[in-house]
Structures are given as structure tokens and as C-alpha cells.
Amino acid sequence: MPPSFRVSARLLRALTGLLLAAATLTGWAAGSAQASVAGDHHSPAVVTNAATALAAHDVLAANATAGTLTTYVAARDAAADSVALEMGLDSTAVRDAWSRADMPHQTAVLAALTELGKPYRYATSDPDRGFDCSGLTAYAWARAGVNIPHQSSAQIRAAAPRDKATAMAGDIVQYPGHVMLYLGVGDAIVHAANQRDDVELDIVGHELARLLGPAPARAQVHITRQHRRGRARAGREQAPLRQEVVEPDAGHARHKVPAAVPGGAKPACRAARAQPPGCARRSARR
Numbered sequence: 011m012p013p014s015f016r017v018s019a020r021l022l023r024a025l026t027g028l029l030l031a032a033a034t035l036t037g038w039a040a041g042s043a044q045a046s047v048a049g050d051h052h053s054p055a056v057v058t059n060a061a062t063a064l065a066a067h068d069v070l071a072a073n074a075t076a077g078t079l080t081t082y083v084a085a086r087d088a089a090a091d092s093v094a095l096e097m098g099l100d101s102t103a104v105r106d107a108w109s110r111a112d113m114p115h116q117t118a119v120l121a122a123l124t125e126l127g128k129p130y131r132y133a134t135s136d137p138d139r140g141f142d143c144s145g146l147t148a149y150a151w152a153r154a155g156v157n158i159p160h161q162s163s164a165q166i167r168a169a170a171p172r173d174k175a176t177a178m179a180g181d182i183v184q185y186p187g188h189v190m191l192y193l194g195v196g197d198a199i200v201h202a203a204n205q206r207d208d209v210e211l212d213i214v215g216h217e218l219a220r221l222l223g224p225a226p227a228r229a230q231v232h233i234t235r236q237h238r239r240g241r242a243r244a245g246r247e248q249a250p251l252r253q254e255v256v257e258p259d260a261g262h263a264r265h266k267v268p269a270a271v272p273g274g275a276k277p278a279c280r281a282a283r284a285q286p287p288g289c290a291r292r293s294a295r296r
Contacts, residue, residue, distance in 0.1 A: 144161055
């Protein structure tokens with residue numbers, strides 16, 4: 011093959027690569043240029059209505075009656091209406107989406123909405139100080155009684171895939187480097203965006219965005235048997251089982267937390283960082 015032809019072929023391949031890259035960037039830009047929030051993305055009305063609904067939820071949880079349920083549903087619908095108004099969504103669709111979600115999902119949505127306008131703060135999940143993206147999702151789900159890791163990659167790994175047909179309001183929306191909470195309709199989300207926009211209502215427009223069902227941090231349970239010291243007597247009960255719950259901490263290190271021992275027996279002493287009270291003293295006497 012003549013050298014001039016080989017050079018032309020290489021140039022053609024390079025131009026083809028550039029065209030493909032341009033097409034990809036154009037597609038991403040088109041995906042991210044969807045409709046934005048029509049109203050106030052830090053809406054005080056949404057914050058107030060969500061806080062009222064969350065308080066009504068707590069009353070319902072403490073005293074479930076027809077009256078407290080009616081009060082909660084009315085407050086939840088008012089919060090849904092205020093979100094729909096600010097985001098230019100159909101209020102009936104938002105109400106229906108929230109009513110189809112289970113109670114933990116509803117609680118997570120309301121909890122996140124009470125934090126609109128709070129500052130974005132890296133590695134933080136504190137209503138008094140601010141949130142980063144995974145800090146907001148972790149806070150919202152903790153308010154619903156589900157502890158998920160305060161780290162976006164850990165939340166993603168633990169979550170189950172969803173699509174628009176199976177997703178509920180309160181599920182996690184994820185794209186590379188970011189997590190958000192789904193509001194149940196279209197591409198509407200609430201998230202701790204960045205230092206410019208803080209916690210806000212938004213429309214996700216990333217073509218790689220996907221829906222995930224949040225899952226609690228998994229604890230691995232190890233069962234061990236404590237053998238009694240000395241010679242076993244005939245007919246004597248075997249020592250009870252002892253559980254150790256090994257949980258990942260924030261730094262992905264693992265620590266052992268002694269669990270309750272059935273039957274009121276004293277917990278066994280083990281060479282672990284977290285020893286039951288009195289173990290150190292008994293070890294010293296041996």
C-alpha cells in the first residue's frame with residue numbers, strides 16, 4: 011500500500027473518531043437540556059407543606075386512626091400540589107405517584123423536601139449544616155427508618171435496579187458521580203446539587219441516569235458457640251449461641267458489636283475491639 015494512502019486512511023479514521031465523539035457530546039447535551047423547574051426550586055411553600063405532612067405522618071405513626079390518616083393524606087396531597095405547582099407538573103399525577111408509594115418512600119420524599127434551600131456541604135448530612143448528594147438521600151431514608159450508607163457508590167451497590175414502571179417516589183436516581191431522590195413523575199427529582207444550587211427541586215436530564223431502589227446497609231451475622239470451661243456434666247444444657255453483628259462503618263472498616271445473648275447468660279469474652287463490659291477484668295484475673 012502506498013505511504014500516501016496509509017496516511018489518508020489514518021486521517022480518515024481520526025476524522026471518523028472526532029465525528030463520533032461530537033455526536034456523543036451532542037446527544038448528552040440534548041439529553042441534559044430538558045425542561046427546567048418552572049417556579050422556585052427552593053420553594054418555601056414546599057418546605058412548609060412537606061414539614062406539615064411529615065408532622066402529620068408522625069402523629070399517624072403514633073396513633074393510627076381514621077382521623078389521623080385523613081389528616082396525613084390531606085397534608086401529603088397539599089405538599090404534592092405545591093411541588094407540582096413549582097415544577098409545572100400535573101398535580102393529580104404527583105398525588106397519585108405519592109399515594110402509590112409505601113410509607114417509608116413517602117416519608118423519605120417529605121423529609122428531603124423539608125430541606126430545600128439548605129446549603130450544599132461536602133461529606134455532610136446535617137440539617138443544621140447542610141448536605142452533599144448522598145448525605146441528603148441518607149438523611150431522608152434515615153427519617154423513614156432505613157439506614158443507608160452516606161456514600162453514593164455504596165448506596166448504588168446496595169440498591170436494586172428499577173425502571174419507570176416499578177419505581178416509586180423516594181427511590182434513588184443515579185448517574186455517574188451523583189445520587190438524587192425521585193419524585194415519582196417524569197424526570198422530577200430533589201437533590202443536593204452543588205454549592206451554587208444547594209438542595210433543590212430539579213429535572214434530571216442526564217442520559218445515563220438510572221433508577222434504583224434503596225437498600226439498608228447489610229450486616230453480616232456470624233454465629234459462634236461458647237463452650238463452657240471444664241468438664242461437661244451429663245445432661246447439662248449446651249451453652250447458648252452468641253451473635254456478633256459485623257457492620258461496615260463509614261470508612262469501610264469492619265467492627266464487631268456484641269449482640270444480646272439469649273437466656274440472660276453472660277456474654278463471652280473474645281479478643282475483639284468492642285468487648286462486653288467486664289471482659290477486661292476477667293481477662294486480667296486469668
